[in-house]
Amino acid sequence: MSGVQNKVVLVTGAASGLGLADAQLLTEGGAKVVMTDVDQERGAGLATQLGATFLQQDVADESRWLEVMAVIEQQHGRLDGLVNNAGIAPIADIEKSTTETWRKTLAVHLDGTYFGCQAGIKLMKASGGGSIVNMSSTAALIGIPDYLAYSAAKGGIRSMTKAIAVHCRREKLGIRCNSVHPGSINTPMVQNAVKQLMNIDLDDSAEKKRKAMGIGEPRDVAHMVVYLLSDDSKHVNGTELVIDNADTVV
Ligand SMILES: NC(=O)c1ccc[n+]([C@@H]2O[C@H](COP(=O)([O-])OP(=O)(O)OC[C@H]3O[C@@H](n4cnc5c(N)ncnc54)[C@H](O)[C@@H]3O)[C@@H](O)[C@H]2O)c1
Known part of the structure; x- marks a missing residue:
């Protein structure tokens, strides 16, 4: 039996790339998956294919988080995983970055993760515990020049995760919180980056090129996410798990 069987799990940004791979692997493992994304059309279509639920959500909107949690509570009565x-990953170094790009990037990543953890913990507490996985990046650890705001935001997610994990353990909430730090993975986000920065197309026909560059597949990360959501990882808490095959490409 899979470690996520019957667990109620919310995945944000689930209409593409890593979030979609998480939703796919979770549904395969028998979890009850709630997918959210700003992209209503794509997200709703994919959720139908997977047998998951879809809710439109901008993670930077605090009030929408409360509505999403209310729907989950009403439909499932609990939340086990988030x-x-x-x-988003706008390309801009410190000299080219605009205040608008900086604020938007921090709003989606930092505000979004903060609102999500706060709202998620409330429902998980009532459910008797749970597991939160915050998607950070190797950018949090090395600082990538062309991703100034993104590196700052992912660094913030890394430390926020540890503070939340220690809080939940000290308060004996039964809630774990870990961050995942992928290197470059073949998703639309990285395809755009590689095109813009290196003028290389990373579509399916470029499999050899992708492998030679050391770029991973979304499932490489999803397996780690599913492990962290399962009870198999019950002693893994407040940690940062790097998945980059020893190198970050972009
Ligand atoms: N692909 C990589 O190499 C890589 C590496 C490290 C970290 N990450 C992180 O993994 C996560 C997923 O990235 P991806 O590569 O799958 O990107 P992606 O662009 O393929 O997917 C991101 C999804 O998030 C959604 N989204 C964007 N802004 C949103 C918002 N405000 N509210 C709700 N949904 C929103 C998009 O509509 C999209 O469906 C991101 O946090 C990214 O920073 C990706």
Whole structure:
């Protein structure tokens, strides 16, 4: 039996890339998955295919988080897992970055993860515990020049995760919180980056090129996410798990 069987799990940014891979692997494992994304059309279609639920959500909107949790409580009566995955990655170094880009990036990643953890913990407490996975990046650990705001936001997610994990343990809430730090993974986000920065197309026909560059697949990360959501990882808490095959490409 899978470690996520019958668990109620919310995945944000689930209409593409890593979030979609998480939703796929979770539904395969028998979890009850709630997918959210700003992209209503794509998200709703994919959720129908997977047998999951879809709710439109901008993670930077605090009031929408409360509505999403209310729907989950009404439909499932509990929340066991939360993957704060939604994200954007505008390309701008410190000299080119605008205040608008900086604020928007921090709002989606930092505000979004903060609102999600706060709202998620409330429902998880009432459910007797749970597991939160915050999607960070190797950018949090090394600082990527072309991703100034993104690096700052992912660094914030890394430390926020540890503070939340220690709080939940000290308060004996039975809630774990970990961050995941992928290197470059083949998703629309990285395809756009590689095109813009290196003028390389990473579509399916470029499999050899992708492998040679050391770029991973969304499922490489999803397996770690599912492990962290399962009870198999019950002693893994407040940690940062890097998945980059020893190198970050972009
Ligand atoms: N792909 C990688 O190599 C990589 C590496 C490290 C970390 N990450 C992180 O993984 C997460 C997923 O990235 P991805 O590569 O799958 O990107 P992606 O662009 O393929 O998917 C991101 C999804 O998030 C959604 N989204 C964007 N802003 C949102 C918002 N405000 N509210 C709700 N949904 C929103 C998008 O609509 C999209 O469906 C991001 O947090 C990203 O920073 C990705």
